[in-house]
Amino acid sequence: MRITIIGSGNVATHMGAAFKNAGHQIIQVYSRDMQNAALLAYHIGAEAVDHLDRINPETDLFIISVKDDAIIPTAQTLAKYQKLIVHTSGATDLGALSAVNPKAGVLYPLQTLSKIREVDFNTVPICIEGVDNDITHLLEQLAQTISKNVYRVNSDQRRVLHLAAVFACNFPNYLYGVARDLLAKQNMEFEMLRPLILETAQKVQNHLPQEVQTGPAERNDQSTMAAHLQMLHNEPQLQELYNLLSQAIIKKDNGRQGRK
Amino acid sequence: MRITIIGSGNVATHMGAAFKNAGHQIIQVYSRDMQNAALLAYHIGAEAVDHLDRINPETDLFIISVKDDAIIPTAQTLAKYQKLIVHTSGATDLGALSAVNPKAGVLYPLQTLSKIREVDFNTVPICIEGVDNDITHLLEQLAQTISKNVYRVNSDQRRVLHLAAVFACNFPNYLYGVARDLLAKQNMEFEMLRPLILETAQKVQNHLPQEVQTGPAERNDQSTMAAHLQMLHNEPQLQELYNLLSQAIIKKDNGRQGRK
Numbered sequence: 001m002r003i004t005i006i007g008s009g010n011v012a013t014h015m016g017a018a019f020k021n022a023g024h025q026i027i028q029v030y031s032r033d034m035q036n037a038a039l040l041a042y043h044i045g046a047e048a049v050d051h052l053d054r055i056n057p058e059t060d061l062f063i064i065s066v067k068d069d070a071i072i073p074t075a076q077t078l079a080k081y082q083k084l085i086v087h088t089s090g091a092t093d094l095g096a097l098s099a100v101n102p103k104a105g106v107l108y109p110l111q112t113l114s115k116i117r118e119v120d121f122n123t124v125p126i127c128i129e130g131v132d133n134d135i136t137h138l139l140e141q142l143a144q145t146i147s148k149n150v151y152r153v154n155s156d157q158r159r160v161l162h163l164a165a166v167f168a169c170n171f172p173n174y175l176y177g178v179a180r181d182l183l184a185k186q187n188m189e190f191e192m193l194r195p196l197i198l199e200t201a202q203k204v205q206n207h208l209p210q211e212v213q214t215g216p217a218e219r220n221d222q223s224t225m226a227a228h229l230q231m232l233h234n235e236p237q238l239q240e241l242y243n244l245l246s247q248a249i250i251k252k253d254n255g256r257q258g259r260k
Numbered sequence: 261m262r263i264t265i266i267g268s269g270n271v272a273t274h275m276g277a278a279f280k281n282a283g284h285q286i287i288q289v290y291s292r293d294m295q296n297a298a299l300l301a302y303h304i305g306a307e308a309v310d311h312l313d314r315i316n317p318e319t320d321l322f323i324i325s326v327k328d329d330a331i332i333p334t335a336q337t338l339a340k341y342q343k344l345i346v347h348t349s350g351a352t353d354l355g356a357l358s359a360v361n362p363k364a365g366v367l368y369p370l371q372t373l374s375k376i377r378e379v380d381f382n383t384v385p386i387c388i389e390g391v392d393n394d395i396t397h398l399l400e401q402l403a404q405t406i407s408k409n410v411y412r413v414n415s416d417q418r419r420v421l422h423l424a425a426v427f428a429c430n431f432p433n434y435l436y437g438v439a440r441d442l443l444a445k446q447n448m449e450f451e452m453l454r455p456l457i458l459e460t461a462q463k464v465q466n467h468l469p470q471e472v473q474t475g476p477a478e479r480n481d482q483s484t485m486a487a488h489l490q491m492l493h494n495e496p497q498l499q500e501l502y503n504l505l506s507q508a509i510i511k512k513d514n515g516r517q518g519r520k
Binding site: 010067068069091110111112113114116117119123124125127149151153156157159160161162163164165166167168169170171172173174175176177178179180182183185186187188190192193194195196197198199200201202203204205206207208209210211212213214215216217218219221223224227228231232237240241242244245248249252 | 270327328329351370371372373374376377379383384385387409411413416417419420421422423424425426427428429430431432433434435436437438439440442443445446447448450452453454455456457458459460461462463464465466467468469470471472473474475476477478479481483484487488491492497500501502504505508509512
């Protein structure tokens with residue numbers, strides 16, 4: 001397929017490369033920032049443009065991968081070409097896009113993508129949605145050229161996936177950083193925690209999180225929790241977080257075991 | 261070495277097996293629950309006992325791996341044998357143990373261990389501490405027979421490691437469960453999130469968490485955060501958690517980039 005990438009952020013970069021590697025032709029990369037456009041375009045053999053009036057209409061698909069609030073204005077500008085337009089956002093309804101461009105769809109990659117890190121796109125879940133069966137089918141086939149994990153997901157489900165991803169990825173990563181800072185204050189390296197972090201994630205690859213929960217809150221070990229809160233006495237925000245998460249684990253555990 | 265295991269929980273089970281596999285002789289396994297003692301003892305070729313008065317004093321090392329509040333009472337009972345005693349707790353000072361048994365030390369495995377899951381002990385960080393140089397050196401050599409990641413750590417540092425492990429492991433696992441529950445309510449499988457969870461942990465194996473933070477809070481994307489809070493309107497506890505974690509990410513990010 002002939003594909004035009006609108007945007008040069010993390011998703012645009014990784015998805016653009018994945019489509020290029022799968023044999024598709026990337027026609028152009030657009031970014032308001034010419035340097036960003038040029039960098040990505042260079043890597044995927046495309047033309048870089050920094051003005052939407054330089055868009056080449058000879059393409060089969062526009063992939064809009066920009067900030068959520070810029071998706072619809074950008075689609076409005078591209079609508080005159082009457083081509084298929086998809087966005088890559090977890091939080092934007094398909095209806096909002098199809099209202100300005102009837103041939104509309106979504107390719108939402110459910111993964112944390114950073115430019116500084118390579119990712120094997122073949123394992124990235126791609127959630128697709130199309131305005132009709134033909135577009136859904138086409139997007140499904142297209143997504144399957146870059147990933148073995150393709151899911152049909154409607155806009156309500158995608159919104160929930162996006163929220164769930166914050167809990168499963170963004171918040172855990174923040175907590176890794178809290179742990180790192182605690183170690184640094186005692187002159188210990190983050191390296192010591194890396195096996196623990198990896199094993200915690202690997203455990204839930206074959207089990208459900210609730211089956212493998214460990215720690216003081218899971219054991220309802222009040223004296224250890226009190227000692228931990230005492231150690232955080234200079235960090236009221238972390239104390240609050242520790243308390244809230246521990247109480248939630250205790251409550252959930254009680255619920256599961258039918259003790260309450 | 262001749263080793264006696266006191267306890268039959270997750271740590272006792274995995275560490276006992278690791279020492280057995282490394283060629284040490286496990287003399288006895290003690291547990292108040294004979295069935296638990298017998299099960300572990302069977303796997304590691306030891307004798308099972310359920311009364312401390314049946315302890316065989318012909319051993320080189322007692323490893324006490326029981327609940328924190330039972331460590332010192334158990335050590336008091338074993339002190340008459342005048343052998344080396346170590347505990348495996350992150351939260352218990354070496355001083356508390358050496359007060360009842362002068363030949364004292366610690367072997368603290370910094371890993372999440374569940375009986376339902378095998379673990380490659382060779383990658384588990386083991387934090388050791390001894391009351392004197394001889395014992396420290398002996399424990400270091402002993403730990404190196406089962407792991408390539410052995411660290412000398414004092415009691416203050418170990419307490420911080422234990423707290424950090426709650427943030428790096430127990431809390432993220434709880435959040436995985438929150439994400440799973442959110443998906444289940446929309447008839448989606450936890451399977452969809454597994455690649456994201458794994459990649460989040462793999463990312464910090466080569467980077468620092470602060471370098472690879474992603475998500476709405478990192479972008480200070482207020483409209484997405486408001487939408488997420490709205491989606492959680494029936495779950496005030498999750499709303500509070502979402503808010504607290506998001507504000508912490510925003511604050512940290514501002515601090516790092518010097519914008520505030």
